[in-house]
Amino acid sequence: MLASFDWDVIQRSLPYLFREGMTFTVTLTVLAMFFGIILGTLLAMMRLSSFKPLAVAAGGYVNLMRSVPLVLVIFWFYFLVPYIGAWILRQNEPIKVGAFLSSVVTFTLFEAAYYCEIMRAGIQSIPRGQVWAGYALGLNYWQTMGNVVLPQAFRNMMPVLLTQTIILFQDTSLVYVLSITDFLGAASKIAQRDGRLVEMYLFVAVVYFIISYFLSYLVKRLQLRIAVPGKL
Amino acid sequence: MKYNWNWGIFWQPAADGSGTWLHYLLVGVVWTLGTALAAWLIALAAGSVLGVMRTTPSKWAVRFGNAYVEFFRNVPLLVQMFLWFFVLPELLPTAIGDWIKQMPPPWSAYLPAVLCLGFYTAARVAEQVRAGIQSLPRGQMMAGTAVGFTLPQAYRYVILPQAYRIILPPLTSEFLNIIKNSSIALTIGLLELTARARAMSEFTFQVFEAFTAATVLYLLINIVVVFGMRWVERRLAVPGLIAVGGAPQAGH
Numbered sequence: 001m002l003a004s005f006d007w008d009v010i011q012r013s014l015p016y017l018f019r020e021g022m023t024f025t026v027t028l029t030v031l032a033m034f035f036g037i038i039l040g041t042l043l044a045m046m047r048l049s050s051f052k053p054l055a056v057a058a059g060g061y062v063n064l065m066r067s068v069p070l071v072l073v074i075f076w077f078y079f080l081v082p083y084i085g086a087w088i089l090r091q092n093e094p095i096k097v098g099a100f101l102s103s104v105v106t107f108t109l110f111e112a113a114y115y116c117e118i119m120r121a122g123i124q125s126i127p128r129g130q131v132w133a134g135y136a137l138g139l140n141y142w143q144t145m146g147n148v149v150l151p152q153a154f155r156n157m158m159p160v161l162l163t164q165t166i167i168l169f170q171d172t173s174l175v176y177v178l179s180i181t182d183f184l185g186a187a188s189k190i191a192q193r194d195g196r197l198v199e200m201y202l203f204v205a206v207v208y209f210i211i212s213y214f215l216s217y218l219v220k221r222l223q224l225r226i227a228v229p230g231k232l
Numbered sequence: 233m234k235y236n237w238n239w240g241i242f243w244q245p246a247a248d249g250s251g252t253w254l255h256y257l258l259v260g261v262v263w264t265l266g267t268a269l270a271a272w273l274i275a276l277a278a279g280s281v282l283g284v285m286r287t288t289p290s291k292w293a294v295r296f297g298n299a300y301v302e303f304f305r306n307v308p309l310l311v312q313m314f315l316w317f318f319v320l321p322e323l324l325p326t327a328i329g330d331w332i333k334q335m336p337p338p339w340s341a342y343l344p345a346v347l348c349l350g351f352y353t354a355a356r357v358a359e360q361v362r363a364g365i366q367s368l369p370r371g372q373m374m375a376g377t378a379v380g381f382t383l384p385q386a387y388r389y390v391i392l393p394q395a396y397r398i399i400l401p402p403l404t405s406e407f408l409n410i411i412k413n414s415s416i417a418l419t420i421g422l423l424e425l426t427a428r429a430r431a432m433s434e435f436t437f438q439v440f441e442a443f444t445a446a447t448v449l450y451l452l453i454n455i456v457v458v459f460g461m462r463w464v465e466r467r468l469a470v471p472g473l474i475a476v477g478g479a480p481q482a483g484h
Contacts, residue, residue, distance in 0.1 A: 069415035212306035
């Protein structure tokens with residue numbers, strides 16, 4: 001039965017799969033990670049703020065994002081971003097937003113909720129005495145956070161942040177629901193054009209597996225390297 | 233900004249003629265829960281077996297458990313969904329493959345979705361079960377074997393009752409995950425809650441009403457599950473048995 005499969009289709013479509021598809025997937029992952037970690041850290045600082053309305057707003061946002069499926073969030077923002085754009089640019093008609101920008105916004109806002117929870121744990125892992133020491137030296141809130149707390153929090157949480165990014169890398173495949181040509185989308189287009197679903201989807205699974213497995217292996221090694229013996 | 237709000241849309245008849253749009257979405261809730269619950273049974277059963285395997289003295293059992301978890305964790309769920317739906321029927325013997333392909337909808341999408349979500353979540357449950365067992369003091373197993381229990385008995389009467397109590401909170405979030413992840417089944421044509429909200433938005437153009445309704449329904453499901461599980465936790469709590477606080481984890 002395996003004889004009836006045409007594995008050549010993979011080789012023929014390799015340039016398209018990687019140059020178009022994988023480039024999109026990786027770019028989206030890197031941008032969403034970058035902006036997501038920044039926004040997530042800000043949200044974590046808000047959640048831990050002693051100013052209640054700020055903490056409640058950030059908490060509400062994070063819990064909302066974490067309670068709904070990513071697919072639904074993707075649909076939400078696909079339709080919402082043109083209106084937000086019109087609101088920011090003060091225009092009457094919803095503006096046209098490309099699929100790429102729309103997905104970057106979606107994944108940034110969605111993953112920020114997950115990065116927030118990781119960074120919150122990271123900030124809370126720093127003994128309060130360090131914050132007091134910062135204030136005692138005359139540093140203000142931003143200086144204490146930026147120079148004392150956050151560098152340590154990032155260091156402690158680096159493995160978890162990276163693991164979350166591997167999950168983000170896998171999650172970007174869901175842009176498929178918007179018919180975007182990411183790695184899976186590209187493979188799916190070829191699969192349907194040539195009627196080679198089995199070969200293409202197996203190949204996609206293998207590629208995702210190799211990349212994610214390799215990245216998890218790197219994270220594990222990093223975790224061992226930065227672990228302080230006897231601590232945690 | 234131009235958008236014509238029309239919240240009355242939920243009381244208007246749905247395009248499929250089954251009732252109002254509200255009813256149409258509520259049927260989606262039933263499918264979401266029906267998929268998630270069936271998959272959860274698989275996840276809990278397979279995940280428990282795999283998790284226990286990874287803590288046994290048998291090297292091969294540990295290796296198999298690890299390989300399973302690595303495979304299911306490192307392939308995106310959507311790709312796994314396609315493997316179950318498009319690829320598996322082709323790789324099975326022709327008779328079984330054809331039988332699967334000729335199942336009437338919605339079962340032709342429901343069965344692969346349940347299997348996919350079940351075996352995917354099993355890997356995550358296995359990870360929790362293993363962590364729960366390994367968080368127990370080694371003396372527990374030793375004491376179990378010292379009083380004459382066989383290995384299965386020690387697991388059944390000493391290790392697992394404690395491990396499951398410890399991992400109840402992470403299991404709750406895995407259950408919430410499986411409900412959310414069931415929305416991925418819309419890619420293979422299962423009309424669950426998200427798919428129905430999408431369909432409603434396409435038929436009526438009341439995009440934001442449809443997605444707001446779906447969001448609210450997901451929130452309600454979450455709240456019910458969280459409170460339900462808190463009640464279960466309180467019912468099962470053993471005074472004096474201290475729960476182990478979890479470290480932060482990546483996940484969805």
